[in-house]
Amino acid sequence: MEIVFLNTFEKAGAEHDVQTAQLSICERQGVWSVLWLEVKEEEEEPVTWFEGTSWEEMLMTFRHGVARVMGQGYTPIIDGMLDDGRTAGGGFRSMLQCYGEMHYKEELFQQLREWRRTAATAEKKSAYIIATNRILWMISAFVPQTKEELLQIPGWGAAKNELYGEAVLAITSATERNTTFPLEWVANELDASSYTEWLFKQKEQKYQSLMERHRENKTILSLLHRDGTLDLLEKELSMPRRELVMRIEQLDQEGYDIEPFLERELLVVPEEEKQRVRESLASLGDRYLKPVMQQVYGEEEVQADKLYERLRLIRMTYRRQQHAGAAI
Numbered sequence: 096m097e098i099v100f101l102n103t104f105e106k107a108g109a110e111h112d113v114q115t116a117q118l119s120i121c122e123r124q125g126v127w128s129v130l131w132l133e134v135k136e137e138e139e140e141p142v143t144w145f146e147g148t149s150w151e152e153m154l155m156t157f158r159h160g161v162a163r164v165m166g167q168g169y170t171p172i173i174d175g176m177l178d179d180g181r182t183a184g185g186g187f188r189s190m191l192q193c194y195g196e197m198h199y200k201e202e203l204f205q206q207l208r209e210w211r212r213t214a215a216t217a218e219k220k221s222a223y224i225i226a227t228n229r230i231l232w233m234i235s236a237f238v239p240q241t242k243e244e245l246l247q248i249p250g251w252g253a254a255k256n257e258l259y260g261e262a263v264l265a266i267t268s269a270t271e272r273n274t275t276f277p278l279e280w281v282a283n284e285l286d287a288s289s290y291t292e293w294l295f296k297q298k299e300q301k302y303q304s305l306m307e308r309h310r311e312n313k314t315i316l317s318l319l320h321r322d323g324t325l326d327l328l329e330k331e332l333s334m335p336r337r338e339l340v341m342r343i344e345q346l347d348q349e350g351y352d353i354e355p356f357l358e359r360e361l362l363v364v365p366e367e368e369k370q371r372v373r374e375s376l377a378s379l380g381d382r383y384l385k386p387v388m389q390q391v392y393g394e395e396e397v398q399a400d401k402l403y404e405r406l407r408l409i410r411m412t413y414r415r416q417q418h419a420g421a422a423i
Contacts, residue, residue, distance in 0.1 A: 096123040102176070104169040116169060120157065127153040131160065152309055159302030166295030177298060187282065188249045193293045194281050195233030203235040203270050210266060214259065225259070226251070234263065238272035247278055315342060319356045325404075337400060340407045347411050357412050364405060372409045373416075381410055381417075 100120040108114045115134040119141075120127065125148055132141040145156035161176045208231060215222040230250045239245045242260045246253070274280075311332060318328055328339050347353050361369065368391075375387045384406045392402065 096121045103172045106169045129157050155302055155306050162295045162298035166292050190281050190285055191233060191249055192229055193290050194285055195236040199232040199235040204231055206266050207231045237274055238267050238270050240268060244276045319353055340404050344411060357408055360408055369409055373413050376413050
């Protein structure tokens with residue numbers, strides 16, 4: 096086995112001693128391994144974080160593990176293993192986010208969540224579009240009382256302020272607060288070690304999400320190559336069909352062969368209908384589907400989600416034809 100990369104990590108332990116660990120990337124006949132070894136007096140076996148042939152998956156697992164152990168207090172001798180450095184994205188905005196998660200008022204947060212749920216239902220939007228949990232944590236921690244104060248919450252811009260500011264302030268105005276605006280005091284108030292741990296936790300969650308997405312994409316491709324359908328994918332992955340179609344569209348753009356899948360799914364769509372969609376894409380452009388839907392289907396009573404799904408699939412075949420034509 097050839098060691099491709101080796102780094103030493105140190106962590107302050109009890110009674111001023113130092114805990115040491117080594118992280119290595121190894122390769123043997125095309126198989127990659129990521130090994131973590133905590134150096135102690137007795138003989139220890141390394142913990143295998145990853146073993147496989149995928150460089151991309153290996154690198155995501157490596158970075159996920161680095162973020163995790165650095166969040167636990169380990170410091171590398173050689174820095175720069177995360178894509179944007181050891182600070183993991185630190186800044187005043189992230190300080191406010193960290194403080195919000197650590198000090199939010201539970202009762203106020205639940206009231207804001209209920210308001211968000213009601214607003215999302217009324218507007219037929221996803222709740223996170225109205226406001227993310229992170230925004231609600233900060234609002235319930237800092238308890239703004241005016242629209243000007245609301246605008247100091249990261250992620251709460253002028254558009255949200257105009258649409259939802261009064262509704263949110265009607266909730267926060269009933270809660271007493273013991274902090275002030277503006278929020279510059281947070282930089283001095285935030286515990287440095289807790290903030291560092293939080294920063295690397297964000298990195299760990301980011302790489303965990305990337306790893307899960309990579310595994311899902313591998314499952315999608317495997318099922319597609321085994322004559323899988325959208326119905327089967329939906330069942331196997333428990334993922335909304337809209338998300339599935341968007342994932343397949345992205346895989347298509349990355350160069351994976353999904354043409355047999357498209358042929359299977361569009362077999363039930365009349366050729367005349369597919370031709371009308373292609374002509375509309377040619378005249379209106381293929382970036383936005385709503386104008387295409389209106390031109391092709393008009394006011395027909397068609398379930399919107401099913402229609403967009405069909406249009407996305409046809410658009411994939413259209414783009415493939417355009418790309419093939421441009422390559423000639």
